[in-house]
Amino acid sequence: MDNIIEIKDLSFSYKDSEGKLHPALHNIDLNFERGTYTAILGHNGSGKSTLAKLINMVLTSEDGIIDGSITVCGKEVTGELSDDDAYDIQCRIGMVHQNPDNQIVATTVEEDIAFGPENLGVDPVEIRKTVTEMLKAVGMEGHEKSAPHRLSGGQKQRIAVAGVLAMHPECVIFDESTAMLDPQGREAIMSTIEELHKRGDVTIITITHYMNEATDADRVVVLNQGEVFMDGTPEEIFTQVEKLHSVSLDVPQVTELFYKLTQAGKYDGVLPLHTEEGAEALKRLVEKRRG
Amino acid sequence: MIRDITLGQYFPGTSPIHKIDARAKIIMTLLLIIAVFVASSGFAFALLFVVSAVIFLMSGISAKTLAKGLKPIVFILIFTTLFQIFFTRTGTLLLEWWIIKIYSNGIIFAIKMFIRILVLITTTSVLLSYTTSPIVMTDGIEGLMTPLSKIGVPVHDFALVMSIALRFIPTLLEETEKIMSAQKARGTEFSTGSLMKRARALLAVFVPLLASAVRHAFELADAMICRGYRGGKGRTKLNKMKFRFSDFIWLILAGGVLAGVIYLNTVPIDPLNMIFV
Numbered sequence: 001m002d003n004i005i006e007i008k009d010l011s012f013s014y015k016d017s018e019g020k021l022h023p024a025l026h027n028i029d030l031n032f033e034r035g036t037y038t039a040i041l042g043h044n045g046s047g048k049s050t051l052a053k054l055i056n057m058v059l060t061s062e063d064g065i066i067d068g069s070i071t072v073c074g075k076e077v078t079g080e081l082s083d084d085d086a087y088d089i090q091c092r093i094g095m096v097h098q099n100p101d102n103q104i105v106a107t108t109v110e111e112d113i114a115f116g117p118e119n120l121g122v123d124p125v126e127i128r129k130t131v132t133e134m135l136k137a138v139g140m141e142g143h144e145k146s147a148p149h150r151l152s153g154g155q156k157q158r159i160a161v162a163g164v165l166a167m168h169p170e171c172v173i174f175d176e177s178t179a180m181l182d183p184q185g186r187e188a189i190m191s192t193i194e195e196l197h198k199r200g201d202v203t204i205i206t207i208t209h210y211m212n213e214a215t216d217a218d219r220v221v222v223l224n225q226g227e228v229f230m231d232g233t234p235e236e237i238f239t240q241v242e243k244l245h246s247v248s249l250d251v252p253q254v255t256e257l258f259y260k261l262t263q264a265g266k267y268d269g270v271l272p273l274h275t276e277e278g279a280e281a282l283k284r285l286v287e288k289r290r291g
Numbered sequence: 292m293i294r295d296i297t298l299g300q301y302f303p304g305t306s307p308i309h310k311i312d313a314r315a316k317i318i319m320t321l322l323l324i325i326a327v328f329v330a331s332s333g334f335a336f337a338l339l340f341v342v343s344a345v346i347f348l349m350s351g352i353s354a355k356t357l358a359k360g361l362k363p364i365v366f367i368l369i370f371t372t373l374f375q376i377f378f379t380r381t382g383t384l385l386l387e388w389w390i391i392k393i394y395s396n397g398i399i400f401a402i403k404m405f406i407r408i409l410v411l412i413t414t415t416s417v418l419l420s421y422t423t424s425p426i427v428m429t430d431g432i433e434g435l436m437t438p439l440s441k442i443g444v445p446v447h448d449f450a451l452v453m454s455i456a457l458r459f460i461p462t463l464l465e466e467t468e469k470i471m472s473a474q475k476a477r478g479t480e481f482s483t484g485s486l487m488k489r490a491r492a493l494l495a496v497f498v499p500l501l502a503s504a505v506r507h508a509f510e511l512a513d514a515m516i517c518r519g520y521r522g523g524k525g526r527t528k529l530n531k532m533k534f535r536f537s538d539f540i541w542l543i544l545a546g547g548v549l550a551g552v553i554y555l556n557t558v559p560i561d562p563l564n565m566i567f568v
Binding site: 056087090094095097099103104105106107108110111114116117118119120121122124127128131147148160163164167 | 458
């Protein structure tokens with residue numbers, strides 16, 4: 001299969017100002033197939049953000065010691081790379097960060113979305129089309145002239161997503177992009193990701209510690225203390241409740257509920273991941289008991 | 292709410308003054324400022340007064356707004372006018388009472404100074420701050436300075452710094468508000484106590500604010516790199532400024548005012564002298 005990102009036996013240690021090493025990743029082997037949607041889960045300090053920063057070359061061999069390799073779009077980003085190649089990769093891998101405020105560069109929404117294409121030297125007429133299209137893609141039509149500071153956190157983050165998408169990246173990494181948002185904002189970003197996934201041409205990697213944000217992904221990778229702890233479909237991962245609990249990770253609330261019901265001997269089906277499925281299963285359970 | 296603050300004093304509108312290209316406006320303002328300082332005869336001041344009144348009337352800015360804008364300079368205006376009246380000791384003596392002696396030149400200088408300051412503030416605020424948004428202004432300054440980039444002045448970087456500053460003023464204000472609330476909740480008094488004590492209390496706001504500004508800067512730099520930023524070279528612009536024919540006319544008009552002022556200075560008759568001498 002066509003892998004957009006290939007990670008082979010990757011280890012990384014941060015180097016602090018005194019030259020001391022702080023290991024962050026150990027022997028990671030991961031491949032990301034083009035067009036798929038992967039969620040990377042883990043605690044703070046599990047190395048998930050480090051991994052993203054290595055893929056996008058925000059972290060380089062200047063920041064620490066890299067062992068093994070990461071290949072993005074056929075180019076090894078962990079090795080010697082010419083400036084132009086590095087630039088090319090960075091333009092093909094978009095990244096949405098945690099704090100929406102720190103990603104918005106311009107003073108109006110349209111100028112901010114245009115920032116990426118402007119850097120690429122795209123023709124203004126083309127940029128105008130892209131801006132309109134991207135605002136529609138994130139459901140923010142009519143906000144072209146708005147000042148970013150007057151928008152809510154969720155709206156700002158959607159603008160940041162639009163700004164990244166405007167560069168037509170082949171892969172978008174969401175690095176804890178919902179962590180600073182309120183529930184509505186989180187909902188809006190998750191549905192934007194879902195829409196993007198439906199389009200199918202973009203590879204999506206989300207990094208999160210909210211379990212229920214991972215249930216819609218094609219694949220879930222759990223990192224623990226810098227190692228790949230689990231890797232599989234959401235169904236495979238979240239039904240192994242004990243294993244997740246053993247590294248103090250939660251499962252989605254609804255899964256937790258049915259896990260407890262199973263333990264109490266009241267339920268013996270497949271553990272549901274989505275609230276709707278859970279509600280259905282609960283309904284059937286109640287009807288069965290009534291008889 | 293602090294997030295509703297307006298930056299500068301910009302009032303959106305569609306008047307002919309609003310529509311002038313920012314670059315043209317900056318040059319016009321410069322021409323008019325030169326005219327104000329060059330003016331010496333009464334006719335020249337009359338012309339400047341009329342020009343600034345016309346600009347003001349065309350801009351659609353309300354008199355109340357302008358009055359509000361002039362408020363901070365009322366003291367300077369009165370002070371300099373009185374200073375001219377009482378301390379000029381040339382010309383013919385018009386009035387003498389106790390130690391106060393008022394000479395004709397004092398009155399003339401006072402009137403000129405009054406019009407000079409009034410015209411200066413009115414034209415710059417109406418042309419620039421009231422009718423030009425800070426964003427457009429930044430573009431205008433960048434546009435005018437672009438030729439300097441040929442001799443190695445980092446014009447693009449400078450413009451980017453300005454626009455990022457504009458972008459982050461509301462964000463940092465919001466943060467200041469948050470930090471102040473947090474400090475108040477911990478018992479810091481910002482409005483009572485000795486000057487020393489209050490300064491110390493403010494220090495507890497500035498240090499975290501500075502720390503967060505630095506963090507903003509690092510994260511923003513990362514985000515900009517991720518979005519393909521690598522300096523001004525090869526960049527295009529979504530909203531390109533258009534220098535229209537009408538902007539050209541405006542420039543000629545402003546140049547005409549300066550030329551008119553210089554010409555009127557050479558006219559030997561001065562109405563002010565005729566009234567007071």
